[in-house]
Each structure stands twice: as structure tokens, then as C-alpha cells.
Amino acid sequence: MNPARPLYPRPLFRYCPRCARETGNGDDGRRLVCPHCDFRYYHNVAAAVAAVVVHDDALLITHRAHAPAAGTLDLPGGFLDPGEAPEHALARELAEELGWSVLPAPLVFHHAAPNDYEYAGVRYATCDLFFRLEPAKRPPLAPADDVAHAEWRPLASLEPAAFGMASVREVVARLRAPPGT
């Protein structure tokens, strides 16, 4: 993480969402404790899922249609809905973004990593859960929703810097690293 760029710029709220008075020192950017009405809000870590779909030394990548980082490369995935299990969230995202109504392979948990996601001027700390899928053949792609375009790219040709999200750049760098490093 870049120490020059605080994860939680303060204040998160200039005015209390409940009593509408100034938040003053009650807002440290991560949590708000209203000095007037004692309203408490914690800007907690949000969970997200992403798919590492590999076939024949190629990775399935998407092009981000919307902010943040519109136009950069990404992996299919998104935020969990409240009450949703991570595997269910990823199956839903793959259906929404690629048209996969049935998973082409089992989801195998790969790893988790923190990320920093800024949207409409609000910064969210996320916990990104990566799952690997290795389909026996390449399923058809019908990009929609947050995905402008999806395609298979040989792992050796991928540049981590072309990916908009730090946690995804890390995964791509790891996939490209020779085994055992």
C-alpha cells in the first residue's frame, strides 16, 4: 500500500447522516462517532470475489466497462451481496458478466488479498477472494454488465501493469512467475 495515500482520508462524512450536524473530530475516516447524537458508523472492509480461469496456459481476462479503472484489464468477479456465500457470489458474477449459467469447472479457493477500491470519491478497503477454475474446454463468452469485452490471453503475454486493480496485478505476476518461486 502506498503510505503517501491514506486509505481512509478524513472526514468520511462532513455531516452526521442521522442528525445532520457537523461530524468534527468524531470522524477519523474509518469510523464516525457523532459527537452530538452518538450515531456510530464503521466503514468496514468489503468482501469481493474474482475468478482465475485458466485453460491451456491462457488466462480469461476482462476489460472493465465502468469506473473505477474503466478500460483496464481485470478478472471476472465483483462484490458479495449481503448474506451471500463467496462461491455463490462468484457463480452469480460469472453468469452476469460472461453468461455462464452453469459453472464450467469447480471453484477452488486460491488465496485472499487486500485491495483498495475507490468509487465516486469514496475509498473502500476490500478483501478479495480469488478462486481458480480449470475448465476442460473454453466455454462461450457473452460479456455483459461490468464487462466490456472478455478474451483468453496466453499467460506469458500478460503485463501485470495493464490490470487496474492492485490485488489482480499481484495474481497475474504470480501466475507468470516460474513454478517454485
Ligand SMILES: [Zn+2]
Ligand atoms: Zn449525529
